[in-house]
Amino acid sequence: MTHIAIKQFFSRYKIMALLIAIAFIWAFFSWKTEGGFVTPRNLSNLLRQMSVTGILACGMVLVIIAGEIDLSVGSLLGLLGGVAAILNVSTHLPLALNLGLVLLLGLLLGLFNGYLTAYQRIPSFIVGLGGMLAFRGILLGITGGMTIAPVSDDVVYLGQGYLPAQAGVALAIVLFLLTLALSWQRRRNRARHALPLAPLWRDGVNVLIIGALLLIFVRTLNSYDGVPVPVLLLLGLLGLFSYVTTQTVFGRRIYSVGSNMEATRLSGVNVQAVKLWVFGIMGVMCALAGLVNTARLAAGSPSAGNMGELDAIAACFIGGTSMRGGSGTIYGALIGALVMASLDNGMSMLDVGTYWQMIVKGSILMLAVWVDVNTRGGR
């Protein structure tokens, strides 16, 4: 974990700026809605709304770090969500089998995109554009343009369910202990290699702040209905993907391929395989997002996931992922997704017209990247 210290150092200020931006956005909407925005009910809603974009952003950030882009994820999400709905409504497939099939299909379609990009050398932008049209077309074809409903309750639980209060508390405790253990291990490692150590009290304060945040998080959600299932899923992905990007060979290679593909290839890394699997993972994330989306709507819609790719890409860039590849973080992308979801949610509460919502979101994206590019250039 120490080897990403430098990267964290550079991105720390960026993340702080983002957190401050979120605080501003939340304060503004709370003031305008007279506190309606920060009620447990709305925050729970906000997090559930964020989950689909967040799941996509987890995969998208890997794609962008590897120096590519995937524009087909919105359509692929819609297609896979539609397939899940059809399997559920017309064949009554058991949930586990349905999940497995949809995830496998997502993996295969993602690998197909990756194969075209990495091995057939079609630029990923074009593969994405083609997929965006083709996947949406297939979805329209298999649904006949109709909404597929009603899906069964066990599927709906994936998108609308809540953890029981006790489970939420248990989750918070487990996460707190994990934070404690990781911080302690990190200190021990740094001490062993005689690396500069932060004072013990500062690490202690950090752990306590994280603990307090977890407590507030779970208590707020529990005072409504509990921790929503898709939010739990998102937390799991955050942990898994952070682990992959910072602790594994595969993760290191994603950064390396995106930063200098030629040098990486000359170092004996199979760069094509790295890109192939990054797209494969993106496909699986589309499947998960599609399932959650279908579950949230309790139906498969032919327009599901429309423009989803733009939200996911915007989330990554707002979260500080470099446009030319080679750097970026999972938590950054998720904070970016939270920014997008907060804007959506707050403006909807204020009854701002859709057109204004689009203008504001577009402007925020450009503002965030403008700040990013200019702070980078000044260094």
Added chain:
Amino acid sequence: MSEYLLEMKGIAKQFGGVRALDGIDIKIKPGECIGLCGENGAGKSTLMKILSGVYPHGSWEGEILWDGQPLRAHSVRDSEAAGIVIIHQELMLVPQLSVAENIFMGHELTLPGGRMNYPAMYQRAEELLRELQMPDINVALPVMQYGGGHQQLVEIAKALNKKARLLILDEPSSSLSSSEIAVLLNIIRGLKAKGVACVYISHKLEEVEAVCDTIAVIRDGKHIATTPMEKMTVEEIIAQMVGRAITTMYPPRDHAIGEVIFEARHITCYDVDHPQRKRVDDVSFVLRRGEIVGIAGLVGAGRTELVSTLFGAYPGRYSGTVWLDGKQVDTSSPRKSIRLGLCMVPEDRKQHGIVPDLAVGQNITLAVLHSFSRHGRIDAERELNTITGQIARMQLKTASPFLPITSLSGGNQQKAVLAKMLLAQPKVLILDEPTRGVDVGAKAEIYKLIAALAAQGVSIIMVSSELAEVLGVSDRVLVIGEGKLRGDFVNHDLSQETVLAAAINQAEQHRSTAP
């Protein structure tokens, strides 16, 4: 008015603490062609960049008189306005645009409203090409439809259109066939007759001999001599170009050389853009255990293409076989080569060596990352131990292995790239220009490391443009010229003259018989 068109007096230029040029004096009369000779890195390009305004007046010492008046060019535009035009080694044409559009680029003839005045430009372009005895070029066709020779002439037409009175040609023939070169030399003679002066820079001394009136030689940034061509021979030019004493930078060569371990047979590779043209032509050689083989040759002779083919990194078409430990091996990708123990440190550190977003340590372990992992998870502790070990071994100067690699100096970046490949435990290590852009101290350390590796039984192939370095480090020297193996010398009192002559293909070839 002065007898001379151009007088450069006492030109000196510093880069940091390095004196790249030290008191150069050159005079050129109208209609004179002067050949500027010197080894790679002698300072020819720097001098021409000063003359053509790339380095503005004030960033160098000395004086330039143009038509007897001081010339103070602050940019390329200023010197072009005076009539000094440089034609670079790499062609500066836009392939998709037409011949006429290229000739008039930046000086387009226009009609009211900013429209291009094509009839006038076509007419003028045809006139220019007729002057160059190339009336068969259709000026409305894209430049890319014509071969390298014609493109070179389009560059010259572009220069003439700027009313050039002094034309600087930097290696104009490096991409030309011999018949195209003959045309080019004729055109230069024609220009001379019209009073246009030329500075001709070429490693091909037979061209210099054929077209130049005067020869100016520079070596290590110093002006050696300016002599009329009729009083010189090609051998005398070579003798003036080299003759630098080999210093004690190089470690003694006392390592044992073992049996043949590596063999390249009939390596041929073809140009990426012109699949018919051979860049390397049927080169075969052997390498013994613990032997250091230097590959010398001029820039563009095909050395990099040869070694990157051996390593499996050449992007174009190629043929030939590679043998390791007596068995034919598959080295069709860097991954396969590294697994076999054949490693390469590439020439272009920035493009092919470092991964800029990763830290120093992460760069060092890039090639062998999987060896620190259990089930895909990196054992950070073992990785860090290896990194600190390599940093100590290479005397790599970095405050921390977690710093970005881009924060290091060129020499230390090079050491990191070397460290990366050494971790892969090569049997055969290819080093392509291992000391390019590296300061003198780091150079000596790299030479010491090369010798130490050879003593451990690693066989080394070192490509270098610095002859002194090749002779100082190698046990054996291969000379590549125009893609062919021109010489294979055992390095016993081998002289730079012999190697350079083989590279330029002037003197008879001294093929070694032993060992």
